[in-house]
Amino acid sequence: MNPDIILPPQVAWASGAFANGPLIRKATRVGDLTGVFSDTLAWQQRDPNDVVYHVEMLDSTADAGALYVGVTHLNAGKIGDEFYMTRGHFHKQREQGEVYFGLSGEGLLLLQTEQGEARLERVAPGSVHIIPPFTAHRLINTGTETLSSLAVWPTVAGHDYAALAGGFALRVFASDSGWEVRHG
Numbered sequence: 001m002n003p004d005i006i007l008p009p010q011v012a013w014a015s016g017a018f019a020n021g022p023l024i025r026k027a028t029r030v031g032d033l034t035g036v037f038s039d040t041l042a043w044q045q046r047d048p049n050d051v052v053y054h055v056e057m058l059d060s061t062a063d064a065g066a067l068y069v070g071v072t073h074l075n076a077g078k079i080g081d082e083f084y085m086t087r088g089h090f091h092k093q094r095e096q097g098e099v100y101f102g103l104s105g106e107g108l109l110l111l112q113t114e115q116g117e118a119r120l121e122r123v124a125p126g127s128v129h130i131i132p133p134f135t136a137h138r139l140i141n142t143g144t145e146t147l148s149s150l151a152v153w154p155t156v157a158g159h160d161y162a163a164l165a166g167g168f169a170l171r172v173f174a175s176d177s178g179w180e181v182r183h184g
């Protein structure tokens with residue numbers, strides 16, 4: 001007798017759309033991102049209901065060793081001259097790492113250590129980003145299409161946003177040549 005074969009969740013690599021999974025979906029809007037963008041006036045003038053990004057993730061257990069798999073869909077856009085980006089965070093359990101995979105669109109992954117040293121990796125379809133322990137991370141969409149990136153991270157990791165209340169050390173703005181990096 002053949003055993004029943006389980007149909008696992010599926011992800012469409014080109015779009016990041018999930019099928020067959022126990023999905024959680026969360027949208028982050030302009031109004032949720034207080035203090036994140038440098039041009040406060042431009043931020044205040046925007047519709048707070050505009051979605052900047054949404055995350056779809058497969059639900060998982062909170063057990064040690066369990067993993068989340070999720071896709072962040074970061075819309076193309078700017079607040080003032082600064083490109084749309086995720087809020088960004090350290091893991092509450094700082095020793096937990098994460099892996100990002102670029103699926104579609106183009107952008108940057110901003111990584112920052114606890115000592116404030118920041119670096120940028122180019123995100124593009126097929127790119128693989130190993131986020132080490134003790135490293136904050138933020139996605140930035142420098143393109144004209146939605147930037148979609150798949151991530152795998154431990155469910156115990158948690159989010160610490162407070163440690164970055166003063167912002168990251170680098171910001172990315174539109175420029176004549178496409179984009180430019182400035183110190184925060």
Ligand SMILES: O=P(O)(O)OC[C@H]1O[C@](O)(CO)[C@@H](O)[C@@H]1O
Nearest residue numbers: 055070071072086087088089151
């Ligand atoms: O929590 P942030 O900084 O808004 O980032 C968006 C998402 O990116 C992830 O790191 C993985 O996609 C999630 O943990 C998080 O929900």
